[in-house]
Amino acid sequence: MKKILVPTDFSKTAEHALKVAAQLAKTYDFEIYLLHLLELPLQEVDPLNAHSELPEAMFFMKLAHQKFEALMSKDFLKDIKVHETIKPDNSFSGIIDKCHELKxxxxxxxxxGVSGLKELFIGSNAEKVVRTSDIPVLVVKKEHADFHVYDFVFASNFKNECKHTYKQAIEFARLFDAKIHLLMVNTASKFITSKDAKSRITEFVKNTRFxxxxxxxxNDKSVEAGILNFASEIDADLIGISTYGRQGLAHFFSSNISEDLVNHAKRPVMTFKI
Structure with a gap:
């Protein structure tokens, strides 16, 4: 893995993500592609055309460049290869398109972080990216002065369709030299015995060489509550989840999560598309 893309609107929240990306870049010699989606009235504006007949568009383009310059001058980006990328596109598919273009x-x-995971999984910008991304997404909800992953929770139903995402999770675990805590949450509505659950997980990880x-x-009242409670109990550094494309994470994180539970979920979450 060599390239990280960090979308930015130049907010503090976006900067928290960039600081994490910077730590990863310094540790593992990654390159960062810093992307700003410029919401212009006309999508056909060429950002490289200095003779554009749209002075308003060019004003916003220059303003974005100024913000990039201020951001790139920050100490935490020193000695890191960072690429400035501006894309005249206000749709979140523009992020995924750019990822494919840049590999x-x-x-x-x-x-x-104010609303914890509720903001992430119910209609937020991050959730929109997660829904459409076929590339792993690491979502950061607060500033991490020292970002590390020692304990990585991978929550799943451990069916065959999730094997591809688990292999991706293993790549990141090896990168961080982390331990993966395979987690199946048992609920009253979808009960499975511990013996059968362990058998399914054991079969799932067979031949993964990890x-x-x-x-x-x-055991918990819901899958989402179980994931969050287990992660809290072991003080996990990262939660990994498989997603189903445009269905997002609805099958894991539903709107009936209590406010108290959600507000305490401050851990980074990484998503892998099935």
Missing amino acids: IDFIVMGSH ENYSINIY
Whole structure:
């Protein structure tokens, strides 16, 4: 993995994500592609055309460049290869298009921490990217002065359709030298015995050639509550989730999560598309 894309609107939230990306870049010699989507009235504006007949568009383009210059001069980006990218596009598909064009390995983006995971999983900018991204997305909800991943929760139903996403999770675990805590949440409505659950997980990880993991069956009132509560109990550094494209994370994180539970979920979340 060599390239990280960080979408930015030059907010503090976006800067939190960039700081995490910078730490990863310094540790693993990654390149950062800093992307700003410029919401122009006409999408056909050419950002490289200095003779544009749209002075308003060019004003916003120059303003974005000035903000880039201020951001790129910050100490935490020193000695890191950062590429400035502006795309005249106000749709979130523009982020994914740019990832494909640049052959990005994963996305790091910020999400407001005020509402915890509720903001992430219900209609936020981050969730819109997660819904459409076929590239892993690391969502950061607060500033991390020292970003590290020692304990990585990978929550799944451990069916065959998730094997591809688990292989991606293993890549990141190896990168961080992290332990993966395989987690199946047992609920009253979808009960499975511990014996059957362990058997399914054991079969799932067979031939993956990754030994630094634990198997965990956790009982809770809902899948989403179980994931968050388990992650809290082991003080996990990262939660990994498989997503189903445009369905987003609705099958894991539903609107009935209590405010108290959601507000305490401050951990980074990484998504992998099935």
